Amino acid sequence: MATESGGGPTTITVHVKFSGRSIPISLSPDATVRDLKSHLQPLTNVLPRGQKLIYKGKILVDTMTMKSSEVLDGSKIMLIASHGLHQGDGPITKDASSLSSSRRIVEANRTEEKKPKISIEMSQLDRWKVTGVVALSECHLKVVPEEIWACGEVRVLDISNNSIQEIPAKIGSLRSIHKLLLNANDISDESIKWEGITSLKSLTVLSLSQNHLATLPPAIGALTSLQQLHISNNKLTSLPAEIGLLSQLQILKASNNRISSVPSSLGNCYSLIEVDFSSNLLVELPETFGNLRNLKVLHLSNNGLKLLPPSLFKMCSKLSTLDLHNTEITMDILRQIEGWEEFDERRRSKHQKQLDFRVGHSAGFDEGADKNEGR
Template sequence: MLDGPILKQAPTRPISRANNATTLGKEKTEVSVDKNRLDRWKATGVIGLRDYNLRAIPDEVWACGTSARVIELSNNAIPVVPAKIGCLSSLQKLFLSANDILDNSINWEALVSLKFLTVLSLDQNHLTTLPPALGLFTSLRQFHVANNKLSSLPNEIGLLTKLEVLKVNNNRISTMPTCIGDCIGLIEVDVSSNLLSELPETFGNLHNLKSLCLSNNGLKSLPSTLFKKCLQLTTLDLHNTEITMDVLRQTEGWESFDERRRLKHQKQLDFRVVNSGAFDEGADKS
């Protein structure tokens, strides 16, 4: 969750696979899983294989079957998410960030069969599109697909009413679907570093929204309903947009939002060093 005013843009590519061989002592394309480790995976339900330079998901993972609850496979070189993923029917969290996954190398049908999946992370891969099947992930609470090459989001995303965190920053998205307003559970949305020139008015339907990151887009205004209806909103990042303070002051509900934001910051900062609390989330002062 974002916290307080955003003063700097995070690095576009924070995860690096460079020098993994040095870090690990030698390059690994396969993992030798002994019986003790496999038994531990089955006992805990947690499979940790981050930073192993894997080129495929090890067969021992499938051997965990219904015991697997969390799989961490980030920062490898995995190109394929096979149909076998469907055998992990109790899986709740799947982390596949910083791999070599392409649009046609994910077996979405198998992923959809994971009815308990609440967290899916596909950051920093090579995705250019997401399928309509995304709307079938009805248990999903967090969806991370930042640092890809997406140009849009499917309309079916509006079916994800339990979704709380949506991170699609650092893509090539030029428009947000109006059905985003149907994702009524959203608390945190990050669409920074895209190609957006406007946001749909339906953002005002996100009554639980607390954090909205819009930096590094071509936005000149906000939805007129945003401040008026999103009464939980306290964090707003507008750095490197064309939205000015004059625009914000003329947006209905600005005063109440600004008061909430100030109160939040005052709680976070020691009272002895609290400054004027002026808005500093990136809006031009002119």
């Protein structure tokens, strides 16, 4: 910290916390909050108007100086980035323009540097109400903020990558929600109130991956609008039979669990396009897997599988990606399944350009070759 002859500092250094980083910024005590945001833009790729700076629990006002805001040398400031304003120096998108308008930002005399700018920004709660998007990923949260329940028409709630343990029943008050992202938290069976989640009849995407769940309740079948269910990296040992009621389900990702059997009712999920059961304890799949006529991608690596349902290749006529790496299923077994030739032709046709350098003109099937290819 540099000082003037009179004893006051000429520069101070503040530490801005953002996305797990601590960004040191040196500036004058007479610099404004707006000046600080300008320094942060190239370092964070967040436009100044998309930055909310919080110091000692209070939001810093753009027109105030570091001194008047009582920001001292060594102070720690938290930066929260507004959804849709991560454009850095690039053009502002339509979504960002809409957000800007909703904030009612009033700027006077843009081209005259000597005249001050007046900025009136909406509160975080108001912004959530206008956009319907509550984006609080990676905010070091331990509980769900109470302000969320007052938002009304929330379409998206993203509180992933935090340390949240409890999901209260009042989450059911978000009747209009379509996408609920709860992945990468500390949620266990005892701390999640399923009656709240299963009452969300408009929910299309539910992500609970990377938590500590050992069971899914039968009530999951009530989410009849669900299109994507992400439950990987938990401690699940089984799936409820009621999962077969999810007739709109297109993507089911349940890898890295302890699932030893799949309910035959899964064959009723006729809309399924992608299924991932890799890294579980499966030794067989139900015969009803052949009912999944729209299935295109099936990941089964790292299981104890010895056989596939005999109708899989014949009935799942769209299947073109199959990962059997580290299972006991051999090429001899695959060749004996009716419809193998047609499946192999689809697989080769889909991945010809991407896999030419790996498979060449070989007639062999690499059970793990399709693992990371796009759908």
